[in-house]
Amino acid sequence: MIKASETVVDADAAHGGHGDGNATRTVRVRVLRQDVAGGESYWERHEVAYEPNMNVISVLQKIAASAKSQDGRRVAPVAWDCCCLEEVCGSCTMLINGRTRMACSSLVDRLMAEDGEEIELRPMSKFPVVRDLVVDRKRLFGGLEKVKAWVPVEGSYDLGPGPRISPEEQEDAYPLSTCMSCGCCVEACPQYTKVEVVRRDDETEAEFEKRRKAAFNAGFVGPHAVSQAMLFNAHPTGRMIADERMEALTRQGGIQMCGNAQNCVAVCPKSIPLTRSIARAGRAATVWAIKKLFDR
Amino acid sequence: MPVAAATTGRNPSAAQPSPRPIVSEPSPSFLERHQFLIYRLFSLAGLIPVGAFLVVHLLTNASILAGDDGRTFQSRVDMIHSLGPLLVPIEWAFIFLPMLFHAAVGFVIIANGMPNVGSYPYVGNVRYTLQRASGMIAFAFIMWHIIQLHWLGKPFGGGQFDPHHAASTAAEALQPTLVAILYAIGVLSTVYHFSNGLWTLGITWGLWTSPAAMRRANAVSVVVGLVLAAAGLGALGGMRSVDVSKAREAETWSEKQKRAVTVPGAAVAPTPIPVAPH
Numbered sequence: 001m002i003k004a005s006e007t008v009v010d011a012d013a014a015h016g017g018h019g020d021g022n023a024t025r026t027v028r029v030r031v032l033r034q035d036v037a038g039g040e041s042y043w044e045r046h047e048v049a050y051e052p053n054m055n056v057i058s059v060l061q062k063i064a065a066s067a068k069s070q071d072g073r074r075v076a077p078v079a080w081d082c083c084c085l086e087e088v089c090g091s092c093t094m095l096i097n098g099r100t101r102m103a104c105s106s107l108v109d110r111l112m113a114e115d116g117e118e119i120e121l122r123p124m125s126k127f128p129v130v131r132d133l134v135v136d137r138k139r140l141f142g143g144l145e146k147v148k149a150w151v152p153v154e155g156s157y158d159l160g161p162g163p164r165i166s167p168e169e170q171e172d173a174y175p176l177s178t179c180m181s182c183g184c185c186v187e188a189c190p191q192y193t194k195v196e197v198v199r200r201d202d203e204t205e206a207e208f209e210k211r212r213k214a215a216f217n218a219g220f221v222g223p224h225a226v227s228q229a230m231l232f233n234a235h236p237t238g239r240m241i242a243d244e245r246m247e248a249l250t251r252q253g254g255i256q257m258c259g260n261a262q263n264c265v266a267v268c269p270k271s272i273p274l275t276r277s278i279a280r281a282g283r284a285a286t287v288w289a290i291k292k293l294f295d296r
Numbered sequence: 297m298p299v300a301a302a303t304t305g306r307n308p309s310a311a312q313p314s315p316r317p318i319v320s321e322p323s324p325s326f327l328e329r330h331q332f333l334i335y336r337l338f339s340l341a342g343l344i345p346v347g348a349f350l351v352v353h354l355l356t357n358a359s360i361l362a363g364d365d366g367r368t369f370q371s372r373v374d375m376i377h378s379l380g381p382l383l384v385p386i387e388w389a390f391i392f393l394p395m396l397f398h399a400a401v402g403f404v405i406i407a408n409g410m411p412n413v414g415s416y417p418y419v420g421n422v423r424y425t426l427q428r429a430s431g432m433i434a435f436a437f438i439m440w441h442i443i444q445l446h447w448l449g450k451p452f453g454g455g456q457f458d459p460h461h462a463a464s465t466a467a468e469a470l471q472p473t474l475v476a477i478l479y480a481i482g483v484l485s486t487v488y489h490f491s492n493g494l495w496t497l498g499i500t501w502g503l504w505t506s507p508a509a510m511r512r513a514n515a516v517s518v519v520v521g522l523v524l525a526a527a528g529l530g531a532l533g534g535m536r537s538v539d540v541s542k543a544r545e546a547e548t549w550s551e552k553q554k555r556a557v558t559v560p561g562a563a564v565a566p567t568p569i570p571v572a573p574h
Contacts, residue, residue, distance in 0.1 A: 098415050188416050190409050190424060218328065252328045256335035259409055259427075260496040262420030276505055283502020289332070 025050035027059055027108055028070070031078050032122040034129045037136075038198060041129070045070035046078075056096055056103035056111075057082050059119065060133075078121075080133040087269055090180030093187065094133050095122035100187035102269050124187050128196040139195060139216045140183050143225035146217060147248045151238040163236035176231040176277060178270045185223040185264035185274055191257050192220045220257035221249070223264035227277035233284065246288040255281045327404070338401040339500050342493050345390040346398055350490055354483075354524055357531035365542040366463020370550050373462040399435045406432070427492050430485040437482030445469060461547045467538035476536060483528035491521030 026047050034041040047070045048062035057080075064077035082092035085104045092103040097115045111119055127135035153159060165173075186192040197212040199205075229245045232238035249255045255278065264274040327334060356376070362368035379386060411425045443449035445457035445466070456469040470476055495517040498504045504513040 188412070190411050190421070193408070193410050218324075250332040252324060252331045254332055256332045256500075257408075258500070259405070259424055260420070260499050261424035263412075263416045263418060266416065266418045266420065273507065275499070275510070276507060279499045279502055279505035279510070281502075282500050283505060285332070286336075286501050289336070 027054065027112070028118045029059060029063065030118055030120045031063075031132070032120075033078065033132050034123070035076075035131065037128060037130055038196075044075065044078075050108070052109070054108040055085075056094075056106045056108065056119070056121070057085060057092060059108060060103065060121075078133065079131045081135075088180055090182030093124055093182045093184055095124060095187070096120070098122075100124065100184045100267055102182060102184075105269065124183060126187050126189075126192055126194050127183070128194075137181075137183055138212075139219070140181055140186060140222065140224065142213065142216045143186075143221045144181070144228055146221055146251075147225045147229035147245050148241055149225065149228035149232055151232060151235055152241055153237065165236060169234065173231055173234055175270070175272050176227050179224055179228060179231075179272055180270065181224060182269060183224070184267045184269055188263035188267040189220070189223060190261050190263065191259045192222050195219050217251070217253055219253050221253050221255075223258070223274045223278060226255055226258070226281045227272060227274050230277040230280050230284070243288070246284060249281055250285050250289060255285050258282075334401060335405075336500075338398055338405075339497050341394045341398045342490070343497055346395050347490050347494070349391050350486065351524065354487075354527040354531060358527040358534070360463060360466075360534035360538065361530050365546040366467075366538055367546050367550065370462045370547060373459050374550070374554070377459045395438070399431075402431050402435075423492055427489060427496070430489040430492075433482065433485040434489050437478070437485065440478075441482065460551055461544065463535070463538050464540045464543040464547060466535045467540050467543060470532065470535045476532065479532050480529060483532060484525060487521055487524045487528055491517045491524065494520060 027050050029046045029048065031044050031046060032041050033044050046063045046066075046068075048059055048066070051058070060078060060080050067075060067077045069075050080092065080094065080103065082104060083089040084091075087102050087105040090102075093100060094103055096103065096106050097111060097120050103121075108119070121133060123129045123133045124135045124137075127137050127139065130136050195215050195218075197208070197215045199208040203211070226249065229249055233242045233245055258278050260275075262275050264278075265272070268274055356372045357369070359372050360366060360369045377383060406428045409428070411421075411428065413421050413425045443452050443454040445454065447455045447457075449455040456465055458465040470479065495510075495514050498513050499510065504510050
């Protein structure tokens with residue numbers, strides 16, 4: 001580590017240095033890149049000047065600015081997704097040192113203290129790669145669609161104010177409402193396995209969409225969708241379509257696919273009690289299945 | 297398409313000499329359509345009857361530890377075999393078939409998952425991975441166990457267990473050290489699989505939902521697991537330390553007793569249990 005820093009000092013001195021007092025340290029990054037969807041992936045090393053309080057996004061910004069790999073080759077800037085930079089939008093999820101997390105809230109100082117000097121960046125492994133660190137998370141949102149994770153208020157006339165929600169119910173629901181669809185839970189879930197559907201030449205866009213949706217629906221819906229279903233089934237207006245959500249949760253790829261590894265709750269950046277939601281969904285599914293059996 | 301053909305007045309098959317093959321999706325299989333029901337039955341079968349049988353089986357075997365040359369154990373075995381011709385259908389309906397169902401669905405579940413304990417070494421994830429590993433070990437062990445001791449294994453050179461000479465035949469079968477080691481691994485895997493499965497079953501069915509309730513249920517599952525592990529390993533050690541000749545003596549006596557009861561008119565008071573010479 002010291003040796004590496006010294007060489008950097010020499011290199012900086014040879015180029016006149018930066019004169020910002022932090023040029024003594026660099027951040028080494030290993031990125032798993034992929035130029036096109038469905039293409040080959042390859043590793044590429046980058047090195048950027050260290051600054052205090054950097055996060056992974058600022059490292060990627062520096063890589064984009066230099067657009068040079070560690071060995072000095074000119075390369076296309078690494079592509080990634082981000083938006084809010086304060087861990088509420090959920091768009092910058094990636095595998096940082098092998099673990100799923102938000103790039104914006106992954107601080108370089110902490111990563112280096114925990115895992116050593118080099119930072120490894122990989123795209124999420126459960127979704128098809130679009131390019132570099134950008135993935136297509138359509139299936140994640142498909143899961144929310146499947147369980148109808150919304151309050152049905154659409155209509156042509158004023159429905160008036162909704163029912164009141166007690167402070168206890170609010171307190172119970174609030175943590176679930178902080179879900180930002182980042183996909184960390186499904187990335188860490190051993191039961192949520194990658195589904196990548198490639199469009200065939202002889203297929204129309206609509207046919208492809210249909211086939212892809214069917215493939216998505218066959219796989220596990222995911223902890224995030226289970227939790228959202230429980231959130232909206234607890235809501236006094238959302239409850240109006242509770243049966244439709246239970247129908248969805250007990251279809252193929254539903255709640256029964258959970259293997260109780262409980263990784264979801266361990267990696268959730270918002271500390272959402274996902275396993276509590278899953279257990280509640282299990283209970284609701286038990287009651288719903290018995291009701292369905294005897295009420296038909 | 298028929299509308300287009302009518303308005304243009306052309307023959308559709310002539311207009312399209314090589315029609316695009318219709319992309320038809322395979323309709324979901326039986327397993328896929330009834331996935332929820334099948335997985336819930338799978339979960340239930342793990343507890344009742346398969347898990348319940350495991351508990352009875354291990355506790356029955358642990359009676360070898362009574363230290364009476366297998367007399368208590370023999371009487372328990374006799375009790376089970378007093379079912380006579382009903383034993384075979386009961387075994388198939390409540391043990392073998394539910395176990396095969398549980399195993400078959402279990403293998404499908406294992407095939408559909410992708411363990412990632414290397415990236416996420418959390419306790420829950422380790423338990424998830426062990427649950428699958430122990431399930432496969434338990435399945436292999438139980439298959440071997442049945443062939444080795446149950447009469448079904450006779451055509452395969454097994455079936456060493458004789459219910460009329462319970463302790464002595466079990467003791468003889470378990471003598472080789474390798475067999476004992478494999479049994480210890482098999483029993484511990486099976487017990488882990490059951491007790492960990494007990495905890496996850498409660499989450500699956502929604503019995504314990506809050507983190508605090510899950511912790512309490514976990515403590516109970518651990519105790520159940522430790523008791524069953526002690527019973528299983530105790531039975532294994534107990535069987536291996538049985539004095540085979542003394543056990544045979546006791547079994548011969550017990551067999552005479554059984555004959556005496558079945559002979560009509562022989563209303564003789566049962567002879568007192570001979571005290572084994574020390």
